Every structure is written in C-alpha cells, then in structure tokens.
Amino acid sequence: MGGRLFARKPVAHVQAEFHTGEMKRTLGPFNLVSLGVGAIIGAGIFVMTGQAAAVYAGPAVAISFVIAGIACTFAALCYAELASTIPVSGSAYSYAYVTMGEVFAWTMGWLLLLEYGLAASTVAAGWTGYVVSLLHDFGLIIPPQFAESMFQYQDGALVNTGHINLVGAAGILAVSLLLVVGVSESAVVNNIIVAIKVIVLLAFIAIGVTYVNPANWDPFVPPNEGGAHFGPQGVLRAASVVFFAYVGFEAVSTAAGEARNPQRDLPIGILGSLVICTLIYMAVAMVMTGVVPFRELGVPAPIAVAIDRMNPEWAMIPWANSETGTLNILSLLIKIGAFAGLTSVMLVLIYAQTRVFYQMARDGLIPGFFANIHKTFKTPAMGTIVLGILIAIAAALLPLGVLGDLVSLGTALAFAIVCISVMYMRSAHPEIARPFKVPLYPITPILGVIACVMFMMGPILIGLASQATGIDYWAVIFGGTGTVTREYLPTILLVSYVVIGALVYAFYGFRNSKLTHTDAK
Numbered sequence: 216m217g218g219r220l221f222a223r224k225p226v227a228h229v230q231a232e233f234h235t236g237e238m239k240r241t242l243g244p245f246n247l248v249s250l251g252v253g254a255i256i257g258a259g260i261f262v263m264t265g266q267a268a269a270v271y272a273g274p275a276v277a278i279s280f281v282i283a284g285i286a287c288t289f290a291a292l293c294y295a296e297l298a299s300t301i302p303v304s305g306s307a308y309s310y311a312y313v314t315m316g317e318v319f320a321w322t323m324g325w326l327l328l329l330e331y332g333l334a335a336s337t338v339a340a341g342w343t344g345y346v347v348s349l350l351h352d353f354g355l356i357i358p359p360q361f362a363e364s365m366f367q368y369q370d371g372a373l374v375n376t377g378h379i380n381l382v383g384a385a386g387i388l389a390v391s392l393l394l395v396v397g398v399s400e401s402a403v404v405n406n407i408i409v410a411i412k413v414i415v416l417l418a419f420i421a422i423g424v425t426y427v428n429p430a431n432w433d434p435f436v437p438p439n440e441g442g443a444h445f446g447p448q449g450v451l452r453a454a455s456v457v458f459f460a461y462v463g464f465e466a467v468s469t470a471a472g473e474a475r476n477p478q479r480d481l482p483i484g485i486l487g488s489l490v491i492c493t494l495i496y497m498a499v500a501m502v503m504t505g506v507v508p509f510r511e512l513g514v515p516a517p518i519a520v521a522i523d524r525m526n527p528e529w530a531m532i533p534w535a536n537s538e539t540g541t542l543n544i545l546s547l548l549i550k551i552g553a554f555a556g557l558t559s560v561m562l563v564l565i566y567a568q569t570r571v572f573y574q575m576a577r578d579g580l581i582p583g584f585f586a587n588i589h590k591t592f593k594t595p596a597m598g599t600i601v602l603g604i605l606i607a608i609a610a611a612l613l614p615l616g617v618l619g620d621l622v623s624l625g626t627a628l629a630f631a632i633v634c635i636s637v638m639y640m641r642s643a644h645p646e647i648a649r650p651f652k653v654p655l656y657p658i659t660p661i662l663g664v665i666a667c668v669m670f671m672m673g674p675i676l677i678g679l680a681s682q683a684t685g686i687d688y689w690a691v692i693f694g695g696t697g698t699v700t701r702e703y704l705p706t707i708l709l710v711s712y713v714v715i716g717a718l719v720y721a722f723y724g725f726r727n728s729k730l731t732h733t734d735a736k
Contacts, residue, residue, distance in 0.1 A: 219728070220316065221319075223314070226644055229309060229312075229313055241475065242470055242474045242475060243474075246405075246484075247485075248484050249405060249406045250402070250405060250467055250488070251466065251467045251484050251485060251492075252413070252488045253405045253408065253463075253562065253563045254466045254559070254564060255464055256412055256492055256495065257556045259460025259462075260496060260499055261341070261518060261556060263456060264276060264512075265518075266517075267279060268453070268503070268513075270513060271443055271449040273437040273449070274501075275435055276500050277504075278436075279456075280497050282451070284461065286666035286667075287464065289634065289663030290663045290667065291464055291485050291489050292654065292659055293633045293637040294306075294465050294633055295485045295486055295651050295653075296651050298467075298481035298651075300640065300647055300649050301313060307327060308320055308323045308575060310633055311632050311636065315635075315636070320578075320580075321575075323629060323632060324580070325712075326625035326629055327567075327571045327629060329625040331564045331565070332606050335561050335606050336383075336606045336609035339380070339384070339561055339607075339610035340380060340383055341557055342554065343363075343380055343382045343383040345550050345553045346362075346382055347382065349547075349554060352547060360378045361378070361381045362378075362380060364376075365377070365378060379611045384607040384608070387565070387606050388604070390565055391565055395589070405559050408556070408559040411555040412553075412556035414552075415552025416499060416552065417495075419549065423503070423506055423525065424502060427502060427506055428505060428506070429505070431505050431506070431507070431508050432505060436449075436450060437509075454670075455669070463488075463563060464492075465629070465630070465633075467481060468485065469566070470566075506521045507524050518553075522545045523543065526543065527545070565603065569598055572595075573585055573595045576598065579724075579728045579730075584597045584598060584601070585598035586598070627671040630667045631663070634663035634664045634667070635664060641657070
C-alpha cells in the first residue's frame with residue numbers, strides 16, 4: 216500500500232501524454248503572457264494594495280511589492296523550467312506526480328482547487344461590487360439581497376445574512392460558458408479585457424503623477440506602532456500580503472496542452488507576465504500613496520479614492536443619474552477597468568482549474584467526465600460546466616477575502632513543491648533536455664522554498680495565536696447566530712477541506728488510479 220501511495224509517474228509517460236493530447240494547440244507567447252497578466256492584475260491591485268499600505272507598510276508598500284516580486288521570481292523560474300521540461304496541463308499537480316508520488320500529487324491537485332476554484336469565487340464577490348456600482352451610475356439599482364453573499368463579517372465575526380450573491384454567481388457561469396466554447400475564443404476575449412485594464416492603470420499612473428504630494432511619502436517607512444504595524448516588520452508583513460497578489464503567473468503552465476510551442480513559449484508567458492505586473496504594481500502603489508495619505512487607503516476601492524482626491528475639472532461631465540448632476544469620468548473608467556480586471560481573473564482561474572482536473576481525471580484520480588473532450592469545441596466541456604456550477608455556488612455564499620489566508624497557504628505550498636521538484640528532476644533525470652534552465656542552480660530553488668515557507672507562516676501563526684472563544688461554527692452555517700471569528704475561520708476551513716480531500720482520495724482516487732495498476736515506481 217505504501218508503494219502505491221508514493222508511486223511516481225515516469226517522465227516518459229508524461230511526455231507521451233503531451234504528444235497524445237486531444238485539445239487544440241492555438242496559444243502563442245503573446246496569448247500566454249496575456250493569460251498571466253489577466254490572472255495577476257485583479258483584486259490584488261484594486262483592493263489589496265490599499266489595505267497593505269494602510270495597515271502594514273505605508274508608502275513603503277512599493278518596497279513590499281519588490282520583495283514579493285523577487286520571491287515570486289524564484290518560484291516562477293522553477294515553474295518555467297518544469298513547464299518547458301514537462302509540458303502538461305496539470306501544472307504543479309503533474310510535477311508532484313513525477314517527483315514525489317501519487318499521494319503528494321493528489322494533495323497538490325486538491326490544493327490547486329482551493330487556489331484556483333475557490334479563489335475565483337471570492338474574486339467574484341469583489342467583481343459584484345464594481346458591477347453594482349457601474350449599474351448604479353446608469354440608474355440601475357440591484358437590491359443588496361441579490362448582490363451580497365450569504366455569509367458576511369460583522370464586527371469581526373461571521374454571520375448568516377440570508378442574502379445570496381446572484382450577480383457574482385452569474386459572472387462565474389458566464390465565463391465558464393465562454394471557456395466551454397473554446398480556448399482560442401476565450402483567449403481573444405481575455406486579450407481585450409487585459410488591454411482595457413492595463414490601459415486604465417497606465418492612465419491612472421500617468422495622470423496621478425501630476426497630483427502626487429511628496430509630503431505623503433514622508434516618512435516613507437512609518438515608525439513601528441507595535442507588532443507588524445509599520446516599520447521594517449510592517450514592510451515584510453505587507454510583502455507576505457501582496458505576495459498573493461501575484462497568484463496567477465503559474466496558471467500559464469496549465470496551458471501546456473494548448474500551447475503551440477510550450478517548451479519555448481511557457482517560460483516567456485510565466486516570466487513575462489510576472490515582470491510586467493511587478494512594474495505596474497510598484498508604479499500604482501507609488502502614485503496611490505503619493506496622492507492620498509496612506510492611512511486613508513484601507514478601503515475596498517483605494518484607487519477610486521485616489522481618483523476622487525485628484526478630482527480634475529476636465530474629467531467632470533454632466534450626468535443625469537448622479538446625485539450631484541455630474542460624474543467623474545476617470546472614476547467611471549477605473550470602475551470599468553476593475554470590472555474588466557476581475558472578469559479576466561475569474562476566467563483564467565477557472566480555466567486553470569479545469570485543466571488541472573482534466574489531467575487528474577486522465578490519471579483516474581477523479582471521475583472521468585472531467586477529461587471528456589467536446590467533439591466540436593475541443594474543450595473539457597462537461598468538467599468545465601460542473602466546476603462552474605460549484606464555483607458559482609461558492610460565489611453566492613462566500614464573502615470577498617473570507618478564504619484569503621486559506622488560499623494563500625495552498626499557493627505558497629504549491630510554489631514550494633515546484634521548487635523542490637526542480638531539484639529532484641535535476642538529480643534523478645539529468646539527461647532530460649531542458650529548453651529553459653533555472654539560473655544559479657541550486658541557489659534559486661532553495662531560496663524559493665525558504666521564501667514560500669516564510670510567507671506561509673504568517674497566516675498559520677495568526678490562526679494559532681488567536682484567543683477567540685465561543686465559536687459556534689455549525690450554528691452560523693445552518694442559520695443561527697454563531698460567532699466564528701476571522702482568525703479561526705481559515706483554520707476551521709483548512710482542516711475540514713483536508714479531511715474531505717483525504718476521504719475522496721481514499722474512497723475514489725486510490726481505488727481508481729491508473730498509474731498504480733502499472734509497474735511504475
């Protein structure tokens with residue numbers, strides 16, 4: 216039994232799967248870079264930047280982005296080597312299967328569902344806010360009971376509101392149907408969306424520079440106020456927060472089955488999207504904290520606050536639906552950019568999740584319909600629809616950020632496993648051709664593991680250090696008035712999620728694995 220649990224998929228087997236794939240290979244380097252940018256630029260830039268500045272780092276949040284970007288670069292280089300060497304759709308799941316064995320591969324795939332699928336549902340909550348605001352500008356009002364998730368934080372505790380976020384659920388279903396139609400069609404839409412949000416952010420930077428007040432940057436690193444609030448400690452804590460604003464570049468590796476030349480183009484997509492987004496993040500953070508005092512940025516829409524503070528007269532236009540009779544056209548453009556940005560994030564995250572499940576189904580670890588390819592669209596249509604429905608349900612129930620720490624744990628662990636996988640592959644299979652090689656080996660993957668472990672410790676320590684009492688988890692879920700606090704909830708969900716995953720593997724994956732019925736070791 217132990218041998219079956221740790222059975223590894225032979226590299227030759229993985230490379231053969233690459234050449235027998237059924238999906239259309241239509242994605243080039245531009246589409247792959249756009250895919251990565253589409254996943255990265257979203258809630259992180261439109262929400263997280265302000266929170267990190269207001270609570271932890273002040274203007275030095277720009278330095279936090281540099282630190283997080285460097286840490287992500289270690290993992291990105293490792294992803295690029297593995298993606299060029301093992302070009303399969305399963306991303307970190309497939310890498311773990313080759314290097315660490317089936318039980319680790321299953322764990323990786325289960326964590327990727329957490330990272331991609333549930334992250335998409337939480338992004339949908341933020342997307343809903345911008346949709347409601349945009350429609351309000353045009354005189355269309357959506358009642359809160361159809362635009363708020365069932366569970367919300369009030370006074371630091373999770374409560375059942377009785378509402379349901381139908382707007383967010385509809386958004387998830389819409390992008391899922393687009394993915395069913397075809398990846399090339401989805402790529403075209405994603406390219407358009409990415410262009411819109413990048414142009415909007417560049418416009419914000421270009422206009423905002425003229426409104427920067429250098430006094431808002433003094434002190435650039437505010438003195439420490441205890442714990443991780445400001446000072447060098449705060450800059451590092453903010454780095455662990457914004458680290459996960461970079462989640463998405465690794466989604467490029469899940470497109471291996473549909474890339475025209477994955478050995479060459481996947482590293483371009485992974486590293487190119489990371490560099491572009493790092494530069495944009497830093498510039499936006501500098502302008503935002505230069506226009507608005509950092510303590511005022513701890514709001515859901517910090518960029519909109521900065522735009523309102525600029526309030527240029529030339530941007531004001533007559534607007535009958537506004538309470539003041541005018542509308543700030545820049546504010547409207549920012550809302551459109553945020554709407555577009557979060558839409559592309561949902562699209563790429565769901566795309567990545569369906570491709571991971573496609574590979575897991577081909578391996579027999581989950582039901583086979585996730586790997587069934589539609590005869591016309593050449594996409595895993597049924598699996599995409601099922602995942603879309605499940606993610607839409609989560610979007611209707613879960614508030615933005617409720618799974619932030621939980622998703623962060625899964626992401627950091629995935630990055631660490633990829634760094635370890637590079638070291639294993641270099642040792643066990645030195646003969647394999649590597650179109651892209653990690654520079655400064657083995658220093659780069661070792662630093663990647665260290666950085667990921669450091670970023671994982673923040674959420675874990677918060678959960679362990681919490682002293683909250685009186686938790687009534689099931690009462691909240693089933694309509695009561697329990698008091699599940701924000702500190703405890705990630706730990707509760709993580710434990711529950713791991714137990715469910717173990718049961719699914721024990722009763723289905725372990726019994727139906729195709730690999731363990733072979734002589735693979």
